[in-house]
Amino acid sequence: MRASTGDGEQDLEAPASPPRQAGRRGPRPAGQATISRVAEAAGVSRATVSRVMNGSPSVNPELAARVRAAAEALDYEPSAAARRLALGRTGAVALVVPDLSNPLFQSVLRGLSQAAGRAGRQLLVAESDEDPEEEVILALEARRNSDALVLASPRAPDERLRALGDRLAPFVLVYREVAGLDAPSLSIDNAAGIGAVVSHLAGHGHRRLAYLAGPDGSAGNAERLAALRALAQAGPGIELTVLACGSMFEHGHAAASRVAECGVSAVVAFNDMVASGVLTGLRELGVRVPGEVSVTGFDDIPFARYTTPPLTTVSIPQSELGRQAWERLRGLMNGEGGGYNVRYQPRLLIRGSTGPAPA
């Protein structure tokens, strides 16, 4: 056994042992240049090449030029894997969402992707397909391959999240707030949004409302429903019918007949997709909107302006959430702390799908 220097400076030429089975295991795409090869070609040490590649100012310009030339000539690209290991950071951030087909999460993805991209970071994305348990696993996994995480997990139980808090950190929670969790959260004030909707509707003389409920267990749905119930109880005379529905177009579409039958003058949909679906369904049934029944959505997805009639809905700062999430991550990664939680106050957008209650 020979004492090694810990690194193979001298092993460039084949030693006594049989040449390592070529093409089998080589981490690099076959003949990819390594820092050692560049160093050799430029006649400097690996440390110097490293410095040059990382733009250290304290390198003799002439040397630097030589190194750059050698790197160029060899088509050298630093190994991301090796840097990750040596540096102890990945240069990536991760996003975990329940469902990539949901416009809400798409906006966050987009905002985050752009912000992270501008900062020169990779973005890892994972989708749990609405399975809360899977979500947590994915989050852990994603977190191991990144430096920080944005988690949208409307269904996972509070305790589960609290239990995993430090294995997930640093991370930020979006569209949700969990008490006692040590992570910044960016969420929506659902109650305020519902409040605005209801007072708009009440102002138009609507008394009997239906709520097209979102998925069971969704934190957003729970809050919206609770707000509605509270309003119905406290209010002067609002009568609330809750209809189980879902979160997709089809769900809303399928609920149209139940809406028509239950004799309400206005329907508050869990979100814009459901609202659009019910709009279409109602039209097919010959029910006039907003003449006979008014419809409201939630979220203000891009399509909401293009339904017929255009959807009155609650607007929330979707892509802002992505951007903010990035800011928080950045803070967290720099050890600056994640800042205060924020609850975005939604804004009611009155378009054509609501009007006076029929006499």
Place this chain on the structure above:
Amino acid sequence: MRASTGDGEQDLEAPASPPRQAGRRGPRPAGQATISRVAEAAGVSRATVSRVMNGSPSVNPELAARVRAAAEALDYEPSAAARRLALGRTGAVALVVPDLSNPLFQSVLRGLSQAAGRAGRQLLVAESDEDPEEEVILALEARRNSDALVLASPRAPDERLRALGDRLAPFVLVYREVAGLDAPSLSIDNAAGIGAVVSHLAGHGHRRLAYLAGPDGSAGNAERLAALRALAQAGPGIELTVLACGSMFEHGHAAASRVAECGVSAVVAFNDMVASGVLTGLRELGVRVPGEVSVTGFDDIPFARYTTPPLTTVSIPQSELGRQAWERLRGLMNGEGGGYNVRYQPRLLIRGSTGPAPA
């Protein structure tokens, strides 16, 4: 200088030298367990721990249990970075698209995300914001942090792609085909789609058509336009008006008045978003669809069924593209080759936005 064994088996206790500035550089989140610590705790070698963690069958069950217990007790999680370096692969695949807000790319993202997720791989996503040059840079960068790449780059010039072919490999191209490029491609037969649209329209007696053109430089737009022109020239008497438009709702919306003025009986939109926009615009102008003018889309995005009237459009296998892309990547990564290129043949979906030409 002392002869090292190449790895710090013996350095668990602080040596003579000053304890490395704590909390500054440590690759692991402070006190994270390493394979060495686990090995020590279980009284075995690191190789054995590695074997156990990777489920090698040739490990004494009793030892394996001991190792697992130790790992558990120490909250050990293998370092992804170290594995990447040692293994020479990242375990991730990447997707680069021009625009994450485009439903077309969202579907690919989704299909790919699910397929890759099921296979236990991470997914890296990057968005170029429609800048073809940026796209190529991002692709290179993404590729360095993954094992294979799916590239949607409708605008980058053919030569550019050919030039970078081997630095990008293994990769697959979606929604596009580039001659002489050594990468499988999955694309749409745009001409066939347009053909179906035109014959449907012609069958309804439409003679004067407008094309709402997509972005300049988009490969898909070019093909659709070329097909339309060819048909207009060859055809019995189709008169084509090309209107510059774009790819978004707003673009279609804004084009409505030009459509109304140019006296056509049918408009073929670049895609569904444009079609939806023009539908809304036309309605606002009091133009009846399909009574006065028929409208067709392209892509069959989820929302197309929910416009008013529902959109007649060309359906393409969007999420299939994502799944297939994954299959190809898998093949490529296993050295099986990427298979033949495929051009998906679109299908015309006749819904309510088209009808007989007005007399």
Place this chain on the structure above:
DNA sequence: TTGAAAGCGCTAACAG
């Protein structure tokens, strides 16, 4: 400013 050396944490060929 530069180089030598010592890792980062894991895997795998090889020998026993």
Place this chain on the structure above:
DNA sequence: CTGTTAGCGCTTTCAA
């Protein structure tokens, strides 16, 4: 079946 050993390719003290 298990341990030893030699890396994977890069960064970063530390000393010159």
